[in-house]
Amino acid sequence: xxxxxxxxxxxxxxxxxxxxxxxxxxxxxxxxxxxxxxxxxxxxxxxxxxxxxxxxxxxxxxxxxxxxxxxxxxxxxxxxxxxxxxxxxxxxxxxxxxxxxxxxxxxxxxxxxxxxxxxxxxxxxxxxxxxxxxxxxxxxxxxxxxxxxxxxxxxxxxxxxxxxxxxxxxxx
Amino acid sequence: xxxxxxxxxxxxxxxxxxxxxxxxxxxxxxxxxxxxxxxxxxxxxxxxxxxxxxxxxxxxxxxxxxxxxxxxxxxxxxxxxxxxxxxxxxxxxxxxxxxxxxxxxxxxxxxxxxxxxxxxxxxxxxxxxxxxxxxxxxxxxxxxxxxxxxxxxxxxxxxxxxxxxxxxxxxxxxxxxxxxxxxxxxxxxxxxxxxxxxxxxxxxxxxxxxxxxxxxxxxxxxxxxxxxxxxxxxxxxxxxxxxxxxx
Numbered sequence: 001x002x003x004x005x006x007x008x009x010x011x012x013x014x015x016x017x018x019x020x021x022x023x024x025x026x027x028x029x030x031x032x033x034x035x036x037x038x039x040x041x042x043x044x045x046x047x048x049x050x051x052x053x054x055x056x057x058x059x060x061x062x063x064x065x066x067x068x069x070x071x072x073x074x075x076x077x078x079x080x081x082x083x084x085x086x087x088x089x090x091x092x093x094x095x096x097x098x099x100x101x102x103x104x105x106x107x108x109x110x111x112x113x114x115x116x117x118x119x120x121x122x123x124x125x126x127x128x129x130x131x132x133x134x135x136x137x138x139x140x141x142x143x144x145x146x147x148x149x150x151x152x153x154x155x156x157x158x159x160x161x162x163x164x165x166x167x168x169x170x171x172x
Numbered sequence: 173x174x175x176x177x178x179x180x181x182x183x184x185x186x187x188x189x190x191x192x193x194x195x196x197x198x199x200x201x202x203x204x205x206x207x208x209x210x211x212x213x214x215x216x217x218x219x220x221x222x223x224x225x226x227x228x229x230x231x232x233x234x235x236x237x238x239x240x241x242x243x244x245x246x247x248x249x250x251x252x253x254x255x256x257x258x259x260x261x262x263x264x265x266x267x268x269x270x271x272x273x274x275x276x277x278x279x280x281x282x283x284x285x286x287x288x289x290x291x292x293x294x295x296x297x298x299x300x301x302x303x304x305x306x307x308x309x310x311x312x313x314x315x316x317x318x319x320x321x322x323x324x325x326x327x328x329x330x331x332x333x334x335x336x337x338x339x340x341x342x343x344x345x346x347x348x349x350x351x352x353x354x355x356x357x358x359x360x361x362x363x364x365x366x367x368x369x370x371x372x373x374x375x376x377x378x379x380x381x382x383x384x385x386x387x388x389x390x391x392x393x394x395x396x397x398x399x400x401x402x403x404x405x406x407x408x409x410x411x412x413x414x415x416x417x418x419x
Binding site: 004005007011013022107109150 | 231234235362376379384387391
């Protein structure tokens with residue numbers, strides 16, 4: 001976890017996602033110490049808003065934190081207590097009807113898969129051509145590979161970084 | 173069948189990582205050194221992180237290309253001294269402009285255009301960051317892509333090549349779209365770290381150090397995300413921004 005100018009970056013070691021909490025979410029998260037109520041948190045993040053809007057904004061923040069595993073299990077209760085339970089941010093905003101108010105934002109960036117720790121993975125959305133097969137895949141020409149087709153047999157390494165959902169498996 | 177004798181050897185240190193090279197003759201060893209990452213130095217280290225062995229049979233050019241690509245990425249992922257970001261880097265007034273992007277994203281084209289506009293060359297492959305967030309030179313010759321996607325080394329960049337580490341003033345997360353105009357919005361430093369982490373080679377292996385270095389590098393910088401059209405249009409926009417970070 002790192003704080004960068006009032007925002008917070010969190011790297012999840014299990015999912016390899018990187019999360020970015022904006023200033024509001026960072027404030028809520030840092031004050032979730034088990035002693036503060038939803039109203040207490042609302043006063044911190046939106047003191048000039050009405051009670052209902054403050055509560056909605058706070059619950060939107062809390063639900064985003066819960067969904068990403070940043071709160072202890074069971075903290076928020078189920079849907080009978082937390083009316084935003086399980087909703088996307090867009091759905092929460094729609095349900096809350098908060099207009100003209102800055103809604104807390106949690107951004108997620110998925111890291112490249114663990115198998116690509118060697119950074120030898122490329123975007124395999126195309127069967128051939130640029131960003132095709134990663135290192136180790138069978139090939140007949142350079143057009144089959146992200147890098148070079150070595151010996152007309154096997155794709156060599158590449159400096160591309162990306163996902164490889166459609167990549168062929170490496171040779172045994 | 174006799175054994176292959178690798179009786180020509182050298183150990184080099186690249187950004188803090190010792191690598192051993194072994195070849196079947198002097199000429200091949202020299203060729204390996206010629207294509208090794210920039211700024212390598214001879215080393216007497218006995219323990220190395222990796223050993224590469226090449227012998228003079230078959231397609232030597234292919235083997236050298238494979239060695240060059242592999243050692244470059246190995247160092248970029250494992251350097252204990254630096255955090256490598258896949259990016260082009262130029263400088264104006266001792267302040268760096270970093271252009272993250274993978275291969276074929278157009279960053280080399282933009283680097284070339286900025287050099288033509290008077291920038292100093294730092295790299296068209298990696299932004300090499302230290303723990304203070306400064307970017308170091310990685311002065312490999314500018315590459316061009318041939319039709320079969322091989323990277324050919326262009327003639328060396330003339331005159332202005334960076335030699336010392338400098339802070340980052342501007343980060344451009346702009347995607348090239350043919351026919352589009354320059355359009356960019358500013359990101360907060362934390363958002364900038366989030367985006368640039370996708371281009372950071374050691375990030376999954378060492379997220380803590382990567383986050384530290386990226387935060388140090390990007391907190392004082394201006395990061396823009398958006399689209400750009402042709403390189404000349406982007407250069408004009410960048411030069412207008414230059415006033416924001418001139419001394």
